[in-house]
Amino acid sequence: MTEERMRVLEMLSAGKLTADEADRLLDAIGGSAGVATATKVKAPKYLRVIVDAIDEDNHKPVHINIRVPVLLLRAGVRLASFIPHGAQLKVNDELRKQGMDFDITQIKPENLNEIIDHLGDLQIDIDQPDDVKVRIFAE
Numbered sequence: 001m002t003e004e005r006m007r008v009l010e011m012l013s014a015g016k017l018t019a020d021e022a023d024r025l026l027d028a029i030g031g032s033a034g035v036a037t038a039t040k041v042k043a044p045k046y047l048r049v050i051v052d053a054i055d056e057d058n059h060k061p062v063h064i065n066i067r068v069p070v071l072l073l074r075a076g077v078r079l080a081s082f083i084p085h086g087a088q089l090k091v092n093d094e095l096r097k098q099g100m101d102f103d104i105t106q107i108k109p110e111n112l113n114e115i116i117d118h119l120g121d122l123q124i125d126i127d128q129p130d131d132v133k134v135r136i137f138a139e
Contacts, residue, residue, distance in 0.1 A: 004029045043116065044138035045070055053132040070116055070138075077112045080104055 005026060012022040051064040083091070088105050095102050125135050 002029065043070070046139050047073065048135070048137050048139055050135040051132070073116070074109070074112060077107050077109050080107055081109070 008017070008022050008025045008029065011017045012019065017025070047068045047070060049064075049066040049068075051062070053062045053064075054060070055062050080088075083104075085105070092103055092105070095104075125133070
């Protein structure tokens with residue numbers, strides 16, 4: 001380990017640098033010192049849902065583009081942990097009445113982290129026979 005890298009790590013442990021600042025400095029040092037750095041896969045920041053369809057009433061094209069920040073998903077899971085157990089059961093019952101067999105008591109922050117880590121690999125394309133195309137992907 002070079003002296004520069006050691007100093008950056010010491011500054012990080014002393015709280016003088018944020019983890020992001022230390023990461024950028026280490027990348028810069030690694031490149032100038034000739035140290036091979038692994039290619040980082042950036043965690044996705046957004047979950048995107050794109051729908052292209054034809055409106056049945058007026059036969060005009062419809063384009064829906066939804067971009068949900070991953071941080072919002074994380075916050076929602078954390079907030080769900082504050083819902084009392086009895087209320088969670090009622091939410092599950094209502095979801096089932098709407099045709100969604102989903103158990104919100106099983107959503108845990110650590111589960112969401114694992115899902116988010118794999119979002120970069122996710123892409124779902126659905127082609128419907130009635131000119132409906134749905135794409136779900138992470139970016």
